[in-house]
Amino acid sequence: MTHYDWGSRAIVTPEKPIKKKNVQIIPPNTDLKRRAVNFATGFDINLSPEQLEELEHVVQRSTETFVVDIGNELMACRKLIVGALADKSKRPQAVAASSDLAYSVKALGGTFQYPLMTQIAKSMESFIADRTTATEKQLLVAQLHIDSLYVILASRVTGFGSTVEQATVAALTKLAERYEHPRE
Template identity: 35%
Template sequence: MAKPEKAKFIKAPQALRQKAVNFQTGVDLTLTDEVRSRIEAVITESADAFSKDVLDKLREMRVQVKAAEDDPLSRIFILTTISELAFDIKGMGGTFGYPLLSHLAKSLKDFIAELALPNEAQLEVISIHVDAMYVVLAQGVRGMTDRLQKDLLDNLGIAVSKVRDPV
C-alpha cells in the first residue's frame, strides 16, 4: 500500500480579488455619495427591467392558457412553456425582493409538473395563479408577513388539491 502524500497548501493569488474590485477602473472600496448614486441607478434600472420582464412572461402565460381553452388538443403543449416561464418568474421574484411572487410561481410550476393533459378546472387553477402574480406585481407586494398573503397561498393550495389528477 502506497504511503499517502502530505497535504500541500497553495496560497490563493490576489488576482481574483483585484479583478473583483478592479483597482484601476472599478469601484473604490469606500462608498462615496457619487458611487452610491451610481449603484442605486443600476439597481433602479434593473428593477424596471424586472417588472417589464415579469409582465411579458405573465402575458405569454395568458396567451398560452387562452390557446389551451380554445383548443383542447394544444393543452399538453402549453405545460412546458408555462412551467419554464414560472421557473423564470420564481427566480426573478427572489432576486428582486418579491417572495410572494416566487411562492406563487413555484406553486404553479409544482402544480403543472403533476399534470398530464389539463382539464377545464385545472386550466382555471393555472389562470388563477397567473392572475395572482399579476396582482402581486401590480400592487408591488414585496413582503410575506401579511395574513392576507398567507391566506392567498393557503386557498390556492386548497384549489390545487381539489383539481389535482388522481394518482
C-alpha cells in the same frame, strides 16, 4: 477502492494501489485578473455617496427590467392557457410554458423584493410539475396563479403582503392540492 464489510466491520483494500492523479494549479495571469475585476474603474470597499447612488440606480434598472420582462411572460402564458382551454391540442404547450414561468418567477421573485410572488410561483410549480397536459379545471387553476402573480406585480406588492395576500396564497395552494390529480 476501499470496501467496507459492515457485518464484521473490516476494511478490505484492493490488491493494486490507487494511482494519484497529478494535478497542477495554474494561477491566472495579471491580464486576466484585470479583465475579471476592473481595477481602473471598479468600486472601492468604502463607497462614496456617488458610488452608492450609482449602485442604487443599477439595482432600480434591474428591478424595472424584471417587472417588465415577467409582466410580458405572464401575459403571454395567460394567452396560451386561454387558447388551450378552447383547443385541447394546445394544452401541452400551455403546460410547458406555465412550468417555465413558475420556475422563473420562483427563482427571481425574492431577489427583486417580491417574495409573495415566489410563494405563489412555488405553489404553481408544484402543481404543474411532471405534467405533459392538463384538464380544463387544471388549466383554470394555473390561470388563477398567473392572474395572482400579475396583480401582485402590477400593484407592486413587495414583501409578503398583508393578511389578504397571505390568505390568497393559502387558497391557491389548497386549490392546487384539490385539482392536482390526475397527472398526465
